[in-house]
Amino acid sequence: MIIRKLFKFENAHIVRGCSTQRCSQNIHGHSYNIEVLLESNYLDSGQMVYDFGLMKLAIKELIDSFDHSITLWSGDDKGYLDSMKQYSTRWIELPVSPSAEQFSRVIYLIVERILELTVMQNAERNVTLNSIIVHETQTGYAQGFKEDAHSLLMGKIELKEIKFSSQIMKEWNDSSLWKKLLDGESLINPSKV
C-alpha cells in the first residue's frame, strides 16, 4: 500500500541551461507542492503504513528548509553564489541544478536517509520511500524513484554535498540534525506525537 503526504514551500532559483529564457536567466520563485509517497506491505499497531504525525518531525523539518529560501547550484557562477549568500540568509546549495527533476532526487535522498536511520516504535515494518513528486507549477511535476535518486547518469548526489545555510539550521528544532544524518546517528521516533 502507498500513502502520500503533501508538503508545501515557496522557493527561488535559476535553472541554468534550460530552454525557457525566463527560467535560465532570472531569479524567480515557485509555490512548490511536494508529495512524499511511503510504501509497505504491512500495517503498524494503529493499522497504518506510517502515522502521518511522524512525518511532521525530521521529514517536515528538512523539506521546510526550502521555504522562503533560495536554492543554488554549486556549479553556478561564483559571483552569483557569493552574492546570493551575502544577501539572503536562507539558502541551500545543491551539487545539481534546482530543476523539479533534481529537487525530486535530492528530497528522495534526504527522506530515504531519514527512514534508514529512524528507529520505529509502533511496529511499523518495511516502510520504504516509493517516490517523491515535485510540483513546480499547477500543471507540471517530476516524480523521482529510487533508481532516479541514485542514478549516476543524472548526476551523482552525495548528501554531504547538500549545504544548508546557518540560518536554516538555526531554525531547526535540533540545529545539528543534518550533521546527525550525515554521521548516521539513529533518529528515535517518539512513542507519542
Ligand SMILES: [Zn+2]
Ligand atoms: Zn523555475
